[in-house]
Every structure is written in structure tokens, then in C-alpha cells.
Amino acid sequence: MTHPMHPDQVATPPQLVRRLVDEQFPHWADRPLTRIRHAGTDHDVHRLGDDLVVRLPVVAWATDQAELERRWLPVLAPHLPLAVPTHRATGRPDHGYPFTWSVWDWLPGRSVDGRLDDAAADALAGFRDALHAVPTDVAPPRRPHSRGGPLAELDDEVQPAIRRVGDLVDAPRTLALWAEAVQAPRWTDDVWLHGDLLPGNVLADEDRLSAVIDWGCLTTGDPAADLVAGWHLFDGPQRRRFLGDADDAAAARARGWVISQAVIALPYYRDTNPGIVAQSLRALAAVLS
Template sequence: MRIDTALVRRLVNGQFPQWAGLPLTPVDPGGSDHVIHRLGEELSVRLPRHEGAVNQARLEFEWLPRLAPHLPLAIPVPVAVGEPAEGYPWHWAVSRWLPGGPADDSVGNAVVLADFLTALQTAPVTGSALVTGERLAARDDDTRAAIAQVAGKFDAGALTAVWEAALDAPAWDRPPVWFHGDFHQGNLLGDGGRVTTVIDFGGLGRGDPARDLMMPFTLMSERTRPVFRERLGVDDATWARGRGWALAAGLNAYCSYAGTVPRVAAATTRQITEVLAG
């Protein structure tokens, strides 16, 4: 459906009249899951683009204020959840505006991000409803199909070897821990290249921490990945599964968007290449 500034204006004015006089400016590029507008100087409005993102507004509103005190980096501060209206079918979010630019591939950031995950995984916040038992094997058919699709661009044999090693790795057999669920370079904000903020917690849940090992294959390189892995204390089986999660996500995004969005093509090409490098 078309989500333009006029629609966002009607939703805000109709449900939050206290902000009706604030300027509304589209953020470009937005996210693959949300259309984003800046509302005044201090707020942002995020509307899901598709059904896969429709639970994020309420999820973040409930859980992020409970997790934030335990985390060493800033995370989104939800302010309100909007209701479906004006022909728009889903809940949407108003949050504090978070400034920032890109984060650099540095040893310092590798340490900071490992410490963030350590704090997240051990946060003393329970929520059985968020425990997920999704296994990597659920993505087997789609990932093998994607490997076949990109065989002219990447080494399909090497991709298959990484994927099968991930599937063969022992499963997580310890208590579930918190994971971000979409922990990659695009969900960071930085100040002068130094990571300050982690955003986009739509995949938040509790389970296997390997799901959050996309970051070392998106932001980092062979120089900084070992620093991150040692700091976080990742065992061989979890690292293998993490490479699998990173590969599956990178292939999915590459096959879905690389042909039409050059920045996604560049980011996912790097992600897949770094997964192969290990």
C-alpha cells in the first residue's frame, strides 16, 4: 500500500493531536520494513511496510523500557503506539528521535558490541512469550534455493559448505537468552564512527544467541572479528550456527533487493563474502 506523508500526517493528527503542529519530514532512505518520518526535532514515526513487521511497535513499547537499564548502549525510547486508521491496517510507533551516522569497523566497536550482547543476553528480564524455538533448519529450503540463484555471482560450493556446517553444528542446549534478532550494521548508529546506539528490535526474543552473529559479518572484517568473538566468548558450534544465520539473511536480502537497490547489493555482497571468509 502507499504510505505517504499525507497519510502519516492524518494518523498523527487524528490520534495524537498534541503533536499536530510539529513538522513532519520523510527519512530517506527508510528501512526495508518501515516508512520513517521525523516528527519535530525530538520524535520519529515508523509505519510497517508489510505484515512481517506489524508486531514491532507493540513489542518495543512493552519490552525496550525494561531492557534499557541493563544495556551499555542507547536503544529506542518508545513514546506511543498508534492504532490502525485512515485505511492503514496496522499498529505504528512514535519514538524518540535518535541521531547518528554510520559505525566504523574498528577494534573499539568490536569490543563495545560484544559487551552489548553480553549485557543483553544476561539481562534479568523474563518473558516466556518471547521464547522462540525456531531452528536454522527451517530456512533450509529457501537458503538452498538462494544459493542456486546466486551461483553465477558467488561460489555455490563454498556457500553450501558453510550452510551445511551450520546445520550440522550442535544445537543450543542451554537456557534461552535474549537476542536482538536483526543485529547487523544497518541497525547501528554512531558518532564519529563510534557505536552509540542499537535500533530496530523487531526480532527481539529469547533463544539461541547465534541469531545475533550477523554483526561480525556485516560491520566487521577478518581483522576485528576475532576480537569480537573472543570478547563475547563464542564457542565453535555457536559460531558455525551464527555463520549460517548470517548467510541465510544475507542471501535472502540479496535475492530480494540487490537487483533494484544498489546499497543493498553492496551491503549483502560484503556480508556473503565475509561469511565465506569466516
């Protein structure tokens, strides 16, 4: 990015990452290091050789994500039909970089973009259903205001955000759909949630979905929170295929999750992350269509 996305963003130039890796994990010092350009918002990513990736938080609120993934992905992975990241090492703060950082296996494939086909809709729906079926008896408690809770928790933030971005969206229609989502009947049982099934977090390899990455929003809660991919990745027929047997209440809440994420992101990243802005506008247009 040309400008930092966050007021307190920490820089991770390649020379710093090289020094951290070489000193803390000298057995990987001979591996080439390549910065990965992406539209993510909370980590910088550097590929380490052919089969590893270094992830470094760039803002303090993202610092607990790697530990969340390290603890729970081994529990979930055996139940899932698509690959998920495997943790290899944890690095410590040093040389002015203030956060714990991590090394993971590199998963082959490309981040999906655009509208996916029937096979992809079936594959991602199968992944979602498998994740939601994993027992939650040992799951950590949901954090307040995290993904998957009652949308009413976000109402005081979302309504003003919709009005702020009214020049970019149909604000009255968006407010009406948001109100419908907030008022929709509550779900019955909490399930495991990825919490961020957006284009950059779903990988395809040889034209088939292969992996789901970036589990920093992992939690338990409303299954509708994992239906957001329906508007981010699919057009009408494929969206209906992906949504499956979701009832009207779940679909309404899912639209609410799309709206809340998009309208909060738009003003925050408007001048610093064009990828997130474009992604948010596409999803909102799909919700409003």
C-alpha cells in the first residue's frame, strides 16, 4: 500500500523480516524471501522458499490471531474437505518489531476472484457444512462484538456507517435491509465459524477449490455469518446453490453480515486499500440487486 491502512500500523520491510528469520530460525536462512502483495488488512505476508510463508501482524488488534489458528486449526482440520494452514514456528519480537509472528506451510493455489461456478458452490458449501458440524463443546467462548453474534450488537456502528457511505450505495435500501437483518429471528445453535469467507481467503488450484486460509476471525456463533460468500463469490443461481437450505431468516442475517462488513470497511479503507473497497462495493451491489 502507498499509505498505511491503520494509524498505528507497523512496517515490515523485507530486510527486517530477513533478519528476524535468519536469527531466530537459522536453518531457514538459505531460503529466498519474497513479499506477497495482497488486499489483506492485518498481516504482511512473505513467502519463504517454496513451501513456507511468514505472517507478521501489522496492527496490535491482530496479534492474537496466529495463536487462535495454531490452537484450533489442528482440531478442525481432520473434519474439513479443503486444506487449511499448518503452523510451523512462532517468532518473537525483535529489532523494533513489537509483535509475535509466525511461520506456516505455504498452500498452493490462487486466491479466487470473480464469480465461481456450480462445482465451486458445491465445494464451498460442503466445506461450510463440515465446519458447522464439528462439535463446539470444547470451543472457546465467542468474544463480544466478534463475528457470529447478534447483529443488534453492531447497530450503533452500522447505521451511521451506511449514512457516511451514502454517496457510494443506495443508503435507504441498505438501511432497510439492515433493519430486516437485525430483526430477523435468531438462530438455534451456535456453530464453528470461519468468520471471513471472502475472496482472498479461498484458494483454487487447477480450477478447483483447494484451501481456506486466514482464520483470524475463527469463533462460534450464528451460522449465517459464513453465508457471506454467497454474495462475494457467486451470482444468482450459484448463490442459491451455495446457500442450500438456509431459511429466510438466515439469508436476511447473512445479508446483514455482508452489509456490516462492507459499510464499516468502506470509509476506513477508502484511500488506502482499493482491493477491499472494490470487494465491498461488489458485495453490496449483489445484496441490493
